[in-house]
Amino acid sequence: MASSSSPVQVLYESGKSDSDKKRFRSQENYDDEIIVSPEQNENQERPVKRRSDSSYEQSVEERLLGPREREAEPNSIKEKLKQERKTLRIYGYRDVLLEAVESNQVVVIVGDTGCGKTTQIPQYLYEAGYGKKGRIGCTQPHGFTARSAAARVSQEMGVKLGHDVVGYSIPFEDCTSEKTVLRYMTDGTLLHQLYGEPELISYSVLMVDEAHERTLSTDILVGLLKDILPSRTNLKLLISTATLDCAEKICELFDSALVLDIRILSHYPPHHQDDHVFYLEATEANNYLEANYLDAAIRTALEIHENEPSGDILVFLTDRDEIEVAAQQLHQPHQLSICPFYENMPAELEAQFFETTPKGVRKVVLATSIAETFWPTKAGVNYVVDSGFCKNKSYDPSSEKERLQLTRISKASAMLRGSQALLGKCFRLYKRNDHGNPKPEVQRSNLTNVVLTLRHLGVNDSTRFHFLDPPPTEALRKASQLLFALGALNNVGELTEVGERMAEFPVDAMLSKAIVASDQYKCSNEVISIVAMLSAGDHDSVFHHPEDKQVDADNARMHFHSGNVGDHIALLKVYNEWKDANYSAQWCHENYIQIRTMKRARDIRDQLERLLEKVGIELSSNPFDIEPIKKAITSGFFAHSAKVQKTSYIPVKQPPKNLHIHYRSGLARMLPKCVLYHELDLETNQYMRQVTEINSEWLQEVAPYY
């Protein structure tokens, strides 16, 4: 173990006798963080994400209304829900809010996550008659919040979800009908709806919720709404945010907007004032630099275990590696049951969440920031350890490389993390108010698809678009350059027919181009399968390789690579064999394939197939010749081609830099002359993932201007 000369070590030893008090200072002043709102108390379910699970909707309803309540008189349920609505904090602002909307086109609402605005405001608007003038839309950054809000609202209104006035529309799930007036959806869904309804003519009110998350879709949507509002004078816009900073930016964008801060005026009974959040003392916090927060988190968890009453612990770390390190170190003390929790976790680990730990055994959940919003069991945890960090994808436009970057979490994230410890304590491994200010996604993303979407919606000069925060000009320029090379823009910068078609597909522009190109190579049937597989998950989420069965898993994987067909064709073979096995779960298990990824690929593929018809591409198939398939892929990915040089690769066009085929590729150590890759690893940007051999002459054929 580390010697006692390490500042962290000393720190922890000094704190041993008196538990947290020495290291952590409780919040002294009242601060509206970590509010236990009535809604949070009532509506505690945080279901684990189950993509494409058709039984999900029902299970949400069942959780919202326990079995006993379902049997009770419908009227008494209705009465109970009606009373509950009045206890919500937001209820006190009902009239103020409606008045504000009546006399202003744009209203910004500042309120904490979970204060009831998502479920209540659309209902207030409906009750005030806005539903008679058009639809009431409410957008969310995430599909599952849209779905659970709609489920809750349909309960409160006593209507059947999706068959009456309340519905929702999220990826792969359209739960609406002609009767739907109150519609919950994701920002992305609404953005796509703008393709067919540029002025959102069917809506009378729109509420853009959780704008402070600053997702790509939210930012683009808000910018577009700025343009739409002048000609839609009878359209009301509400934007909600948890932070004042974001509210100010929105006000700046819309020349006149009314800001309603529903946090300040609220009053809480004393027991809701929190004395359960502990921060590091300033001098100690300075020791917690990026280098040792993992160590600090592990030690804090152990100290909680030694000094605090029973209750499960949730530790927020940043990635899978850290979780595995922490799991190993915490494994030693008995009476600790360790649960890892991260996206794309193997199914067998997921099962641990639902196992009840034996009496006297404390559960420690080691999670990434996924646990800020998803929570697999109904039971909460008593203790939260917040490292204060997360990992974020970032894009450098000048090198055109994507990387994962360690980032300090925002105040909003810290609040979400802390709110998981409703009745216990939250230990933050940083100073009070020492939050990060993460860049909005639009400033750290590859903008190719953003520019394509904007063009498709008639925004011809993206540098003059109303961004809440402008992206680097270089990123916009690089995006236009790639779109030109792909043939989506012509030499005067107009969207071409190819570009129009590409914009319809909900996948990355280069994949979208491959689909459009598959028309001329008569293999759209195969290409949409490959595109769906590549879009379904990142890197290794298709093949499963458990620690203890590496050899078996490798053998299973290599079966799809027979003939050295390349990783793209291997993915096609995986999809087709799964389909031939009737989409069987057993087949996935036997072949070490992750069924979650496959189900998602199937959903995406179905969607792509429907869109082929929309853009006039015939579903064509040439299963016995892989060359046309590879050519179609090359039409999208010529920019990712590399030529062999001795034992490594150099990009065909771009500053010299050696690349290697990733060891998990079917072509690892094969050294084909010329290859194309889907992506580079985010850590070193040196390893090509998903590699296929191509003929270098094709490059001239598919991208003469590149």
Place this chain on the structure above:
DNA sequence: CTCTCCCTT
């Protein structure tokens, strides 16, 4: 001889 946070059209 290396291995990527979380979302979403």
